[in-house]
Amino acid sequence: MKKNHIIMQVCFVVLITCLGEGAAKAANNTQLVTVTQGHVRATIPGTTISSAYMTIHNNSEKTVTLHRVSSKISPRVEIHQHSMKAGMMTMQQLDSLTIDGQSQLLLQPGGLHLMIFDVIKPLQVDDTVELTLHFLEQDEVIVQLPVQSIKHNHHH
Ligand SMILES: [Cu+2]
CATH class of the missing domain: 1.20.5 (Single alpha-helices involved in coiled-coils or other helix-helix interfaces)
Structure with missing residues (x-):
């Protein structure tokens, strides 16, 4: 015993x-919302613009709405969508992104992305950028994203 x-x-x-x-x-x-495969582009010398890409997973049953993104490194982060119009790549600012329950949204070059304006210092490879994703339905999600080199030409 x-x-x-x-x-x-x-x-x-x-x-x-x-x-x-x-x-x-x-x-x-x-966690209701998680982020994978996030990265931020290094700034081109002499410019103060960058962009961020990631996959946002909504693990909940309900739709979530990303309505604002903020960062200490920039006063202005916008949600953008690239699309082809008459053979030209154009860019449009979106007010928000909705992600259905149990699904994921891809932010990637040539599609949805976050545009980071007026960065306070150049972003170099291996730096880490903190972004705060603000949702209407739930608490914000803070992500730390690595800075990676530019592999494609961004039209900015
Ligand atoms: Cu853009």
């Missing part, structure tokens, strides 16, 4: 340890 008790305790400790790791993962998974 006593031996059993000790074994039970050992199992309990192992279980708690495993749960601890699982819980950390679960906490991440159960």
